[in-house]
Structures are given as structure tokens and as C-alpha cells.
Amino acid sequence: MFAAVFVTGLAFASWLAFPIVWETDSNADRIPRAAVQSEALIVDEARCAECHADITAGYHTAPHARTLRQGTDPDVIARFLSRHFLREETGVEYSYIESNGMLMVRSSAYAQPLPIEWVVGSGTHASTPLVTIPNTNEGTSMIEHVVSWYPSGELGITLGMEELLEKHGILALGHPRPPEETINCFGCHSTFVPVHDERIDFDHLQAGVGCARCHWDLKQHLFDMDHTGETTIERFSELSPSEAIDRCGECHRRASELGGEIRPEDETLIRFAPVGLSKSPCFLNQDSALDEQGNPIRFDCASCHDPHGPTNPDWRFHTAVCNRCHDAESEHVSGCSVENRESNCLPCHMPSVPANDFLNFTDHWIRIRENPRRE
Ligand code: HEC
Ligand code: HEC
Ligand code: HEC
Ligand code: HEC
Ligand code: HEC
Ligand code: HEC
């Protein structure tokens, strides 16, 4: 299964190769996983602003917050409305209209326009419509659309659908996702997904990755703050670096969940940041990098990312993180034998790799490469 799914490269389908059954995960004892269907996730996020305004004020800029939106959202509609896309390989045309405030797709391959009730992806990398399948009564099942919007403003083929060459009928619109896959899709892009008999209860869904998906037990935190003023809330800094990246790996993927051999040359892994980072000598040997006081320098996702906002595109910021340990002037860890500390480490040791014409991912497996500086 592993190899078969990965033949199309960095396919979206690759997420779905490893079935996730949210509440009955067999690794649940070993690796904690927030149950996306648990009512414990429903907290009044408006209240966080009372005391954490520094974080809540900017949270709307975080791709996490905007990763799933409805087809009635004006920003989402504006990306597609009145545009046309011709798939040259098949001759199929797609155009986008608005009807009763909802984005719809019309295609030369299918008789009637179909509603786009949801769009996945904030747009920092891509926004992919989910097309509603007409007349389905069983579970919630949607079509992942073959056309996506990319940050350059262009419409292009959805990553992983290069091989989809249907010319007629509903299959020309994209990959139909059966209920289990559709629910997983919403599961990683939402805070709370109530499901009954394989049907998502959209009236109570909380779209976007909100505070409760990463900070567990917030009901208790609010209760404590209201009653005692003392909090026992879990802090990420109290988790070990491996536990911390496993928490991100619930959605970004974990090495322990991949089957088969994990090799650095396998470019399909580049999408799964925690897999690469967890294999990097820097992460594995972080205990040997000591600060001036002799304490280990902690290294996990939060060293470079603030999950409450967008990524920092400035290489100087990231190189400064490298130099915290690879500090030639003190007795931490040896520096580069090729370039000086002022150089940009990323193109050689942590490059950005194209996944298709519109989209790049960053290889988080920090290492010495045979062919550094890829074009
Ligand atoms: C009435 C004030 C109050 C409210 C409301 C509140 N918090 Fe807190 N929170 C605190 C205080 C005080 C601390 C402890 C800060 C410290 O010790 O540094 C804290 C700690 C935290 C921490 C741990 C911080 C760390 O150092 O790792 C997180 C995470 C957190 N709150 C999230 C939330 C979220 C999410 C909400 C909304 C559901 C929320 N809080 C609502 C007051 C509040
Ligand atoms: C509940 C699932 C989930 C968890 C848990 C999660 N993420 Fe994400 N993350 C996402 C999704 C979905 C996106 C894609 C956002 C978008 O649509 O652009 C994302 C995007 C990102 C991005 C890219 C942001 C950008 O500017 O493009 C970073 C960085 C990131 N996450 C870091 C983290 C870190 C660090 C953690 C752990 C502390 C974490 N994530 C935990 C789901 C999750
Ligand atoms: C295991 C959790 C998980 C599942 C299941 C999942 N995603 Fe994601 N998705 C993520 C994370 C994490 C990111 C951010 C990192 C990345 O871009 O790969 C993301 C990013 C995206 C993006 C942003 C564009 C991009 O390529 O970065 C789109 C669009 C997207 N997912 C669509 C989907 C669709 C459609 C489905 C269901 C068919 C789905 N995802 C299922 C976790 C998941
Ligand atoms: C994708 C996972 C994720 C989400 C979603 C998330 N956080 Fe955090 N949060 C973290 C991580 C990781 C840290 C630790 C950061 C660090 O160590 O620098 C953190 C730290 C904090 C802290 C303490 C550190 C500080 O900078 O004051 C507070 C308070 C907090 N988060 C509140 C919130 C609130 C409020 C929300 C929702 C608006 C939220 N978080 C959403 C992952 C997340
Ligand atoms: C927390 C400390 C720490 C941080 C931060 C860090 N490294 Fe490292 N790095 C190490 C340690 C420790 C080793 C292993 C050294 C050894 O084996 O003696 C290492 C090894 C390496 C190696 C050699 C890898 C190999 O294949 O042998 C490279 C290259 C490297 N780091 C580059 C970087 C770059 C680039 C960054 C920033 C993107 C970075 N490191 C961030 C601690 C760190
Ligand atoms: C040494 C710094 C560093 C660490 C540690 C790190 N990242 Fe990144 N990450 C980057 C850089 C650099 C980018 C590209 C940022 C940009 O161009 O805006 C990036 C981009 C991303 C993206 C956007 C998609 C992509 O591949 O470009 C995601 C998602 C992401 N990181 C997740 C994570 C997660 C999850 C972790 C922890 C397992 C992590 N990162 C740890 C430096 C880091």
C-alpha cells in the first residue's frame, strides 16, 4: 500500500494512505491523541482574549485558524468567482459561479453546477474545494476538487491529481472521498467534528485548528482561573522534545506511524515535517548542545515556529536558531566546515523542494546532502 500510494509523488492521497480512526486509534495508549469528536474540545475561545490578548489578537493570521472555510466565505468566493480553468490533457472546462451566496462549480463534464460547501487550506500553500456529491444519503462523502487555488493567484491541478484524466461525469471533478476519508480530512483541519452514523453534523462543526486542539483540558483551565486563580494547564515546555513534536505530528505526521523504511532521499516524506526533524542529528543529539549555563539547548518545532501565526520567511531568523548550537566561537557543537556562520544554511541543509509548479515544501531532515543547493 505504501509504495502504491506514493507513486504520484507528494500526493494529497498520501495523507489518506494511513487510515486514522479518530477515537479507536490503536496507538492511543502510547501516543496521546485529542479525540476530535470529544465535547471536551468545545470551549469558549472568546474568553482566552481576557487574559491572553497577545496571542488571540493575531491568531486570525495563523494558517491554523483559517485552514477550513465555508463556500459562503467572501474571501474564498473571491478566489474562484467568474474564473475558468481548462484542463488541457482532458479538454474539460471548469468555471465558478455564486448562487445564493454559495460558491458553485460548473463543468463541461457534468450536467449541473455543484455546490462547493467547504474549502480546505488557508491559501499560504493551496486552497482546495470540496464539492458536494448530489443525492448521497449514506455517510458524509465529498469530492476533493481537481482544481486548486495557489498563492500566486493562479488556478492549477490539485497536488496528487496529475493522473486524474476522467473526461466525463462526476469523476472528472476530482477524487470522491468516502465517509471515513472525508471525516479524516475535516478531522485534521478542524477543532471539533461531531459525527453520527458516518455523517458530519455541520451545524456543530468548529472549522479551523483552534486553541483546544493543541492545549488540552481548557475547560479545567477556565474553571481554575475562575475559581482558584491557579492553573495546572500542561505547558509545551514541560513536554520532552519528542513528546512535543509528536503532538504536532498528530496532524503533521509521525515517523512511528509510517510503514516501511524511512530514507532521507524519499521526497514524499518532505511534507511530513516531524518525520524529517525527528531523524535529524540536531534533534537526536540536542542534549549534547549546551548553553552558557551548561543547560541543554531545547530544539523542537517551537524553536522556529510560532503556531499562533504564519511561518517566518526570513532565513536570518532560522539561521540564528542553527547558530545557537553551531556556534563556532564557543564550545557548543562544531560549525560548518564549508560556509561561515553568516551564510544562509537553509538551501544546503534544509532546502525548499518543489512539489508541483506552484507549491514548495521545506525538507525538515537537517543533514549533509550529496547535492546541496538545488535549483
Ligand atoms: C482569567 C484569565 C485567563 C483566562 C480566561 C484564560 N487563561 Fe490561560 N492562563 C492564565 C494564567 C494566569 C496562566 C498562567 C501563566 C503563567 O504561569 O505564566 C495561563 C496559562 C495558560 C497556558 C500555559 C502557558 C504556558 O506558559 O505554557 C495556556 C496554553 C493557556 N493559558 C491557554 C488558554 C486558553 C486557550 C484560554 C481560552 C480557552 C485561556 N488560557 C484562558 C489566565 C487565563
Ligand atoms: C489539529 C491538526 C494540527 C495540529 C495538532 C498541528 N497542526 Fe500545524 N497545521 C495543520 C494544518 C491543517 C495546516 C495547514 C494550514 C493551511 O491551511 O495553510 C498546518 C500548518 C502549519 C504550519 C505552516 C504555516 C504556514 O505559514 O504555512 C506550521 C509551521 C505548523 N502547522 C506548525 C505546527 C506546530 C509547530 C504544531 C505543534 C505545536 C502543529 N502545527 C500542530 C494542522 C495541525
Ligand atoms: C492527518 C491529518 C490530515 C488529513 C487526514 C488531511 N490533512 Fe490536509 N493538511 C494537514 C496538514 C498538517 C497540513 C499542513 C502541512 C502540509 O501542507 O502538508 C495540510 C495541508 C493541506 C492543504 C494546504 C495546502 C498544502 O498543500 O499545504 C490542503 C489544501 C489540504 N491539506 C487538503 C486536505 C484534504 C482535501 C484532505 C482530505 C481529502 C486532507 N487535507 C486531509 C493535515 C491533514
Ligand atoms: C497548533 C497548536 C497550537 C494551537 C492551535 C494553539 N497553540 Fe498556544 N501554544 C502552542 C505551543 C507549541 C506553545 C509553546 C510555544 C513555545 O514554547 O514557544 C504554545 C504556547 C501558548 C501560550 C503560552 C506561551 C506564550 O507565548 O504566552 C499561551 C498563553 C497559548 N499558547 C495560548 C493559545 C491560545 C489562546 C490559542 C488559540 C487562540 C492557542 N494557544 C492555540 C501550540 C498551539
Ligand atoms: C539544539 C542544537 C542544534 C540546533 C538548533 C541545530 N543543530 Fe545541527 N546539529 C546539532 C548536533 C548536536 C549535531 C550532531 C553533531 C555531532 O554529531 O557531533 C548536529 C549536526 C548537524 C549537521 C551534520 C549532519 C550530518 O549529517 O552529519 C548539520 C549539517 C547541521 N547540524 C546543520 C544544522 C542547521 C543548518 C541547523 C539550523 C537549520 C541546525 N543544524 C540546528 C545541534 C543542533
Ligand atoms: C530549524 C528551524 C525549523 C524547525 C525546527 C522546524 N521548521 Fe518548519 N519550517 C522552517 C522553515 C525555514 C520553513 C519555510 C518557511 C517559509 O518559507 O515561510 C518551514 C516551513 C514549515 C511548514 C510549511 C510548509 C513547508 O514545508 O514549507 C510547515 C507545515 C512546518 N514548517 C512544520 C514544522 C513542524 C511540524 C515542525 C516540528 C516537527 C517544524 N516545522 C520545525 C524551519 C523549521
Ligand code: HEC
Ligand atoms: C553552500 C552550501 C552550504 C551552506 C550555505 C552551509 N553549509 Fe554546512 N555543510 C555543507 C557541506 C557540503 C558540508 C559537508 C562538508 C564535508 O563533508 O566535509 C557541510 C557540513 C556542515 C556541518 C558538519 C560539519 C562537520 O564537520 O561535522 C555542519 C554542522 C554544518 N554544515 C552546519 C551549517 C550551518 C549551521 C550553516 C549556516 C550557518 C551551514 N552549514 C551553511 C554545505 C553548506
